Amino acid sequence: MKQFEEMNEYDREFKSMNNKINLAQKEQEDILYQINNKIGRKSPTRRQVSPIWKYYLTLTVTSLIIIILSLPLLTNIIQDRTGNLNNESIHQQNWEVSPTFKLPVTFGDGTKGEYVLVGKEEKLGFLVGSGKEGEAAVQPIVKGKANKYMWHFWGSEEELNGDFKVVGINETGEREKVLLGNNEETVWNYGELGGSNNGADKHIPSSMVFPTSGLWKLEVYIGDKMFDEVIVHVQEN
């Protein structure tokens, strides 16, 4: 029972407090005036949006957001499937055939010679000729003729780590597979690069074939990243 006696302890004070705290008449009227003012301004013309309308609106907005967000992904997929890059032909006018450079080599019989590579010195290149020192000649790349090309790479272990991929882009901007797989079919990529060779940090043997003559840009990817590019001229015959 003590509990309930305690509960009534301040009842008199509470009642008295309630009677003393009041909102002045004037303030009360002011607030009502403001309420009516705000009601008059807003609500009689308040438009009710029907739920079905809201549903379609939400659906449309959500679809648009999904489409916008997935656009880059879709573009990538389409490019991967068709090998096309529409705006590539714009850049084609500025293409310049990559320079060749030489690597000194000692052949099996002890004679000194050199390899000729096309690409970028100290970065990447593939072998297009060989011969005795000062006599090495560049072998032409001919349309439709599959040939073996040894790729060489210079760089850190990290940037040379990953699958080797080549995307060939012809003069009209079409993206083509130029690497030949085991069954003579063209493929986008091979496996990982091999160890050091002829002074390069990594190498990989390849077979390539180009279906048309003219300039070809070879985008070289290692792993997911584009490593560099090489531009070559493919002869008609």
Place this chain on the structure above:
Amino acid sequence: MDQDIIKQRVNDWYHTYSNDIYKYVFFMIGEHDQAKDILQDTFLRAYHNFESFQGEKVKNWLFRIARNLTIDYIRKKKTIACLIDSISSSKVTNKTPEQTIVLNETERELYDALRKIKRSYREVIVLRKIKEFSVSESCHILGWNENKVKVNLHRGMKALRKQLVKEGYRHETI
């Protein structure tokens, strides 16, 4: 229902309950101007949500709206006070509200202690003790069950007494 009829209804309710609602909000937050704003918002919300009024006791419905708005305000104020504290380390000054000037010494002590106890204790004390709502009405306004109302009132009163002792206004009974 016609907007003018709703407006008239809200006006009638205002005349009947505005002072009571103001007192409730004032005891909860201790700020005269803010209590007036919440009072105004309570009736605006009642007007805009008139269709959701299920024909229950109007006073309970209005108090429930006022209580929600008051809690929103307390939460917002708490967040802002935390931010100010963390930025400037300055304490928000706690001025005595003009309204409390009319209270006598005992009432002022009680009012001060009430302001310092837990919000859930304060609201049940304000409803049950000051506004003299029944247990079932308080349940309706607070959205609590009967047991929670009773337990919180009991604990709240204990906390209030403890606060008064702490402030040096009362001596602990042996």
